[in-house]
Amino acid sequence: MQSLILSHVTKAFGATRALSDVAFAVAPGERVALLGHNGAGKSTLMKIVLGLIGADAGEITVLGAAPGSHAARSATAYLPENVAFHPALTGQEQIRHYLRLRGQDPAQALPLLERVGLADAARRRIGTYSKGMRQRVGLAQALIGRPRLLVLDEPTSGLDPVSRRSFWGILDGLAADGAAILLSSHALTEVEARTDRIVILSHGAMVANDTLAALRRRAALPTHLQITARPGAADEVAAALAGHRLNGVRVDLSCAPGDKLARLGQIAALGPLVEDLELIPPSLDDIYRHFCTEAGS
Amino acid sequence: MSRIFATAASEARIALRNRWVAIAVAMMALFALVLSAAGSGPSGTLGFDRLSVTVASLTSLAVYLVPLMALLMSFDAVAGEVERGTLALALTYPGSRASLLAGKFVAHLGILALAVAVGYGIAALAALAFEARAVAGLAALWRLYWTSLLLGATFLGAGYAVSAWARRPGAAAGMVIGLWLAAVVLYDLGLLAAVVADGGGTFTRHVFPWLVMGNPADAFRLFNLAASGATSAAAGVAGAAGFVPPLQALAWLLLWPFAAFALAIAAFRKVTP
Numbered sequence: 001m002q003s004l005i006l007s008h009v010t011k012a013f014g015a016t017r018a019l020s021d022v023a024f025a026v027a028p029g030e031r032v033a034l035l036g037h038n039g040a041g042k043s044t045l046m047k048i049v050l051g052l053i054g055a056d057a058g059e060i061t062v063l064g065a066a067p068g069s070h071a072a073r074s075a076t077a078y079l080p081e082n083v084a085f086h087p088a089l090t091g092q093e094q095i096r097h098y099l100r101l102r103g104q105d106p107a108q109a110l111p112l113l114e115r116v117g118l119a120d121a122a123r124r125r126i127g128t129y130s131k132g133m134r135q136r137v138g139l140a141q142a143l144i145g146r147p148r149l150l151v152l153d154e155p156t157s158g159l160d161p162v163s164r165r166s167f168w169g170i171l172d173g174l175a176a177d178g179a180a181i182l183l184s185s186h187a188l189t190e191v192e193a194r195t196d197r198i199v200i201l202s203h204g205a206m207v208a209n210d211t212l213a214a215l216r217r218r219a220a221l222p223t224h225l226q227i228t229a230r231p232g233a234a235d236e237v238a239a240a241l242a243g244h245r246l247n248g249v250r251v252d253l254s255c256a257p258g259d260k261l262a263r264l265g266q267i268a269a270l271g272p273l274v275e276d277l278e279l280i281p282p283s284l285d286d287i288y289r290h291f292c293t294e295a296g297s
Numbered sequence: 298m299s300r301i302f303a304t305a306a307s308e309a310r311i312a313l314r315n316r317w318v319a320i321a322v323a324m325m326a327l328f329a330l331v332l333s334a335a336g337s338g339p340s341g342t343l344g345f346d347r348l349s350v351t352v353a354s355l356t357s358l359a360v361y362l363v364p365l366m367a368l369l370m371s372f373d374a375v376a377g378e379v380e381r382g383t384l385a386l387a388l389t390y391p392g393s394r395a396s397l398l399a400g401k402f403v404a405h406l407g408i409l410a411l412a413v414a415v416g417y418g419i420a421a422l423a424a425l426a427f428e429a430r431a432v433a434g435l436a437a438l439w440r441l442y443w444t445s446l447l448l449g450a451t452f453l454g455a456g457y458a459v460s461a462w463a464r465r466p467g468a469a470a471g472m473v474i475g476l477w478l479a480a481v482v483l484y485d486l487g488l489l490a491a492v493v494a495d496g497g498g499t500f501t502r503h504v505f506p507w508l509v510m511g512n513p514a515d516a517f518r519l520f521n522l523a524a525s526g527a528t529s530a531a532a533g534v535a536g537a538a539g540f541v542p543p544l545q546a547l548a549w550l551l552l553w554p555f556a557a558f559a560l561a562i563a564a565f566r567k568v569t570p
Contacts, residue, residue: 050389053569070391078389084381088314089307100303101390125314141386 001064003028003149003180004049009058011044011204018044019204022058026180028148031171033191034184035288036201042184043081045201046151049182050078063148074102077147081154081184083138087127091118091137094126098141112140117166131158139167143174150174152183156190168194192284200291208291212284219290221282222254227267228276237273241266249275300392304400309407312370318408321366325416328358333423348424348434352441355420356521359445360514363413364452364481368473370405371456374398375565376469385570395562398457402450402558409449417442441521447550451513452477454557461564481514488515510545513553520546 004026011019019041026032034042047053051068065071085094091113096106113122116136135158142150156164175181185191200208208215229237229249238245243253255263267274312318332354378384421438424431456473463469488508495501509515523543
């Protein structure tokens with residue numbers, strides 16, 4: 001039983017195609033990252049999942065119900081991008097308000113704010129909060145009532161490194177508890193480490209939907225090898241490996257995924273000429289760029 | 298129901314923090330004091346008690362001030378939430394759009410009720426302090442009070458509709474001022490000009506009553522002035538009040554808030570966050 005199922009979802013705004021034929025699913029306990037450049041259709045997709053806007057074609061099932069239905073809304077939490085709560089209310093009052101709207105005990109407001117690290121500022125007006133603090137108010141409201149599906153639009157934007165770490169910690173806990181998580185982000189490095197699967201949108205079309213390891217295999221991008229030669233031996237090493245000498249001691253190589261071991265063997269054979277070796281697999285950045293340009297051409 | 302009250306509580310708190318409550322109460326109190334002082338002079342010679350005369354002046358004041366306060370409180374209701382990005386969030390919570398609007402309505406109407414009560418209360422106290430027979434005017438004042446709330450409720454609904462339609466707070470603010478000017482000031486002036494030109498002819502007897510009912514502000518004015526018998530103390534369109542039965546004006550006055558709120562919900566349904 002999947003928490004979220006999208007099949008053949010299509011949406012156009014006038015002549016612009018926002019989404020075309022998008023299909024994927026999110027299982028309970030799974031964290032799926034939605035990637036794509038600005039205007040790729042991420043926010044539109046999220047709004048369709050939440051039932052805020054309707055799709056032109058395709059089917060969407062949210063926790064076994066229609067998007068925007070009472071059943072779907074009761075168990076779905078949303079964190080919009082750049083949300084600005086009313087500056088006149090305090091963080092605690094705002095969360096109490098959202099608790100009441102969900103039919104929960106307003107007394108949970110303080111524990112929720114504590115969970116996102118805002119306990120000290122709970123009684124201050126949101127107008128005095130920094131961007132990261134406002135983002136954490138948004139996160140606190142998304143945690144109300146043990147949601148089964150979380151839709152988070154750029155949840156880590158504006159957060160400092162410490163809050164980011166605690167945010168991902170909270171998310172891990174939710175996923176372990178069986179909540180399905182769909183989030184969008186531009187911070188590719190943290191997505192790489194903290195999500196189970198990646199969906200890439202490009203101009204409204206889904207160009208990838210897989211685990212990072214599988215995407216890496218499919219893209220077959222070269223692995224970079226950075227070799228630090230012994231002083232004075234850089235030219236010799238570069239010649240032996242047919243590589244590219246970068247400076248006095250460093251030689252850079254890139255090799256196809258299949259040649260990796262053979263290349264390592266060659267390097268090992270050079271023995272004392274090599275001082276150090278760094279192996280850099282293609283990053284999510286590279287993979288992301290690969291799938292986006294592939295779709296564009 | 299609990300969702301409506303949750304929204305109402307937050308909205309009331311916001312209005313309190315934004316000093317809207319203080320501004321509305323102070324404005325009503327100030328105007329009531331000024332009118333009480335102005336109305337205290339000629340009352341003895343006219344044969345009316347002091348409070349009845351004040352009620353006539355308060356009616357002319359309320360017809361401008363109550364719609365203005367209602368529109369100023371309501372123009373931000375939807376447009377402001379769209380701009381802050383909280384509307385998208387609010388709509389993902391359980392509960393209907395109508396209940397969200399109803400929550401705001403309860404809070405805003407409550408603030409209006411408080412402000413008008415303070416203003417009219419001051420007027421009543423001022424009259425009673427000088428003249429014991431002013432008690433005779435209390436019924437008219439009470440009638441003015443609850444019809445003022447009906448008028449305010451109508452313009453709150455109209456303000457929400459404009460707010461949903463405009464989508465931007467700046468545009469909504471401009472549009473409610475335009476609405477206020479058209480519905481409260483220009484409409485009345487236009488009718489007055491037409492009645493004067495017609496001189497009691499077909500227009501005054503057959504078209505005019507419908508045009509009066511077509512505007513809640515005029516229905517409010519006519520009902521209060523006709524019912525209080527203080528028509529002679531008032532000028533303008535009210536002079537033609539004899540052509541409209543007060544009960545008919547009341548019926549429309551009761552109908553208008555529902556029509557305005559229904560319009561607001563219809564406009565709000567069309568908003569995609």
